[in-house]
Amino acid sequence: MPRLAYVIGHPIRHSLSPVMHNAAFAACAIDGEYRAIDLMPEQVADWLTELRGSNAYGCNVTVPHKEMVARLVDDVAGDAVLAGAVNTVCRHPTDSRRLVGINTDTIGFRRSLAEEGGISCQGQHVVLLGAGGAARALAVVALQDGAAELVVVNRTEARAEVLLASLNALVGPCRTRAVALGDPTLEAELASATLVVNATSVGLGSTELPADPASVSTGCMVMDIIYNPRATAFLIAAARAGAHTVGGLGMLVHQAGAAFEQWTGVRPPVEVMRAAAEQALSIPA
Ligand code: ATR
Helix, strand or coil: CCEEEEEEECCCCCCCHHHHHHHHHHHCCCCEEEEEEECCHHHHHHHHHHHHHCCCCEEEECCCCHHHHHHHCCEECCHHHHHCCCCEEEECCCCCCCEEEECCHHHHHHHHHHHHHCCCCCCCEEEEECCCHHHHHHHHHHHHCCCCEEEEEECCHHHHHHHHHHCHHHHCCCEEEEEECCCCCHHHHHHHCCEEEECCCCCCCCCCCCCCHHHCCCCCEEEECCCCCCCCHHHHHHHHCCCEEECCHHHHHHHHHHHHHHHHCCCCCHHHHHHHHHHHHHCCC
16 A cells, blocks of 8 residues: 555646656655645645544645645644745654644745756845745745845735735845835836746736736846746746746746655655656646
């Protein structure tokens, strides 16, 4: 009987996590199996109780459950405490009956930015589009890694203000501000940015733009955490303005790799996981 791991979310049909993790189990000759479970919010607490009593490795957590799971697990650790969001549930190292919530989106973002963009957030003037669960993890990295400025831009400005206020202890010398998406200053904010990241859901499976990146400067790094389509309309427009661009697949693969390592203790075969995700993306839905 294979040992199980899961991803929970709603909707979950298009998740690439099962193909990545099952490819990793096979490549590492681990008798494991990864399954996607579609859960409505009201089902999550009972499902976690079942998970606690099983021998499964744990689960990944995706939209819209990341913040709720942070309140339902027995312990929250690492970056998940700061982000207020859990994307991976594993077992306590000395008490397997306790479920621990961690966040590997921060690791995924940091590794993808280094590997594909060749940079870190150190000294960057960051413009972060979005203030949801994903944006929170990215803001944690920007502040931990020493961004010089962090501008959080969101359709609902109050949510950007709440995000920044909740990370106040991390801010240090970083200059932070919240800006509304339609604000006339946004063009100038984008023009002076050195790193712009889309962490909204705008552009997922569509050609919509979260904001017009035409004013970004030549050489600015622009990242989109959306990986489907691989080249989002936002990245295409940013490249046209002279920016370097990084898509979201690397972050997806690295957050998965970090979760796999946490569960199995085995170094993740990230290239196998990336190839499995790329292949799945190339098959029309
Ligand atoms: P996730 O966990 O993926 O971050 P989320 O918490 O629902 O998901 O956050 C989605 C983000 O995309 C938010 O910043 C949201 O803006 P609001 O806080 O104003 O809701 C943003 N977003 C979603 N749809 C949007 C749209 N049509 N236009 C602009 N921003 C949008």
